[in-house]
Amino acid sequence: MEDLDLFKEICETHAPSGREDWLYSIIEDNFNQFGDITISKLNNMYIHKEGKTSRKLMIMSHADEIFLMVKEITKEGFIKFKGLGIDAKSLVAQEVIIHGKENVSGVVALKYDYSDKQKSKVSMENLYIETGFCTEKLRSLIKVGDYITLDRKMVGLLNDNVSCKSIDNRASIFAMYVCAEELKNVNPDLNVYFVCSCQEEVGHRGAKMASYEVKPDIGIALDVTFDGGTLGDSDRENKLGAGPVICIGPNIHTKIKNRIIQTADKYSIPYQIEVEPGNTGTDAWDIQTAEGGIPTLLISIPIKYMHTSVEVVNLKDIKNTGRLLARFIQELKEDELEGLFCF
Structure with a gap:
C-alpha cells in the first residue's frame, strides 16, 4: 500500500487518552495538504475540506489508544x-x-x-x-x-496483513487519509470535516464535543470491529480482507446506510454487514444524539486481537474503507439531503 510508512508511524506513536496531542504533529504534517486544521481545547483535531455549499459532513476516527x-x-x-x-x-x-x-x-x-x-x-x-x-x-x-x-513495532504478515499496537484506531485515521487523498482534486458539495477525536477509550468524550462544535448534517464514525474468521476472537462474521463493515441497527440512519451500500455496489468495493441492535460502543452512539439528532453511519475495519499489542488488520480493508467514503462524498449532493433524511 502506498504511504504504508505513514500508517506504521501513526501506529507506533504513543498517544493515550488525554494525550492525543502526542500524535497530532504527524497528522498535521500529512493532512495539512487537504484542508485547514484546528485543534480544540480538549484535543480534538479538525481538518476542514471546503465544499460548494454550507452543508457539512463529519468523518470521525478516535485518536487515542489503550x-x-x-x-x-x-x-x-x-x-x-x-x-x-x-x-x-x-x-x-x-x-x-x-x-x-x-x-x-x-x-x-x-x-x-x-x-x-x-x-x-x-x-x-x-x-x-x-x-x-x-x-x-x-x-x-x-x-x-x-x-x-x-511498545510494539509493526510487523508485516502474509496476505496483506500487518500487526502492531494501536491499530485500534489508527487504521481508521489512515482510512481517513486515503479518503482525503482520493478527494484531493474533488470539489464536493458538502464541507467535509475529518475529525481525530479524543478520549474515545474512556467514554467517547471527543465525539460529544465535536458533534456540537461542527454541527454536521451527517456524521460518520470510523472504528474497528472484531474479526470473526479463522482464529477470530468473537462469533461475528467480519473477516479480514473482505472489506469495510457497514453497521445496521437503531444507531444507524437507514436511508444513508442504504445509500453507502449502493455506492459500494456501484464501484465494486467489497463490504460486509454487521447487525447491532443495541449500543455500538463507538463514537457513533454519541454523534447520533447530539444537536437534536444527527443522521449517523458507522463504518468499521475488522481486526484481530483487539486491545492487545498485536492487533492485526488487512491493508486492503483500510484502503477500501477510504475509497468507499470518498466515492460516497463525491456523489452526495446538497439537493438530495432532505430526501435522504426523511424516513
Whole structure:
C-alpha cells in the first residue's frame, strides 16, 4: 500500500487518552495538504475540506489508544499500575513505555507464588513492571499518575496483513487519509470535516464535543470491529480482507446506510454487514444524539486481537474503507439531503 510508512508511524506513536496531542504533529504534517486544521481545547483535531455549499459532513476516527497508569513505585523498585480496557492476561511479558520525565522502557512480569496457585492468577494486582532502575533513580524519573503505553513495532504478515499496537484506531485515521487523498482534486458539495477525536477509550468524550462544535448534517464514525474468521476472537462474521463493515441497527440512519451500500455496489468495493441492535460502543452512539439528532453511519475495519499489542488488520480493508467514503462524498449532493433524511 502506498504511504504504508505513514500508517506504521501513526501506529507506533504513543498517544493515550488525554494525550492525543502526542500524535497530532504527524497528522498535521500529512493532512495539512487537504484542508485547514484546528485543534480544540480538549484535543480534538479538525481538518476542514471546503465544499460548494454550507452543508457539512463529519468523518470521525478516535485518536487515542489503550493505556495504563502508574499506581505505585514500590520500595523494591517495581512499578504497580492500573489499566482500563485491557485484559491482564495479554500484558504478561509485554514491553511497555512509561512516560515520565523521560521515556522509560520496561517489561511486564507476573508475581508468581509457588505455594498458592490461587494467588498466582493473572490479574492487574499480580502484575508489575521491571525497568532495571533502582528505586531512587526510578522515583526521580517517574511519578504516580504517569502514563504507560504498550511498545510494539509493526510487523508485516502474509496476505496483506500487518500487526502492531494501536491499530485500534489508527487504521481508521489512515482510512481517513486515503479518503482525503482520493478527494484531493474533488470539489464536493458538502464541507467535509475529518475529525481525530479524543478520549474515545474512556467514554467517547471527543465525539460529544465535536458533534456540537461542527454541527454536521451527517456524521460518520470510523472504528474497528472484531474479526470473526479463522482464529477470530468473537462469533461475528467480519473477516479480514473482505472489506469495510457497514453497521445496521437503531444507531444507524437507514436511508444513508442504504445509500453507502449502493455506492459500494456501484464501484465494486467489497463490504460486509454487521447487525447491532443495541449500543455500538463507538463514537457513533454519541454523534447520533447530539444537536437534536444527527443522521449517523458507522463504518468499521475488522481486526484481530483487539486491545492487545498485536492487533492485526488487512491493508486492503483500510484502503477500501477510504475509497468507499470518498466515492460516497463525491456523489452526495446538497439537493438530495432532505430526501435522504426523511424516513
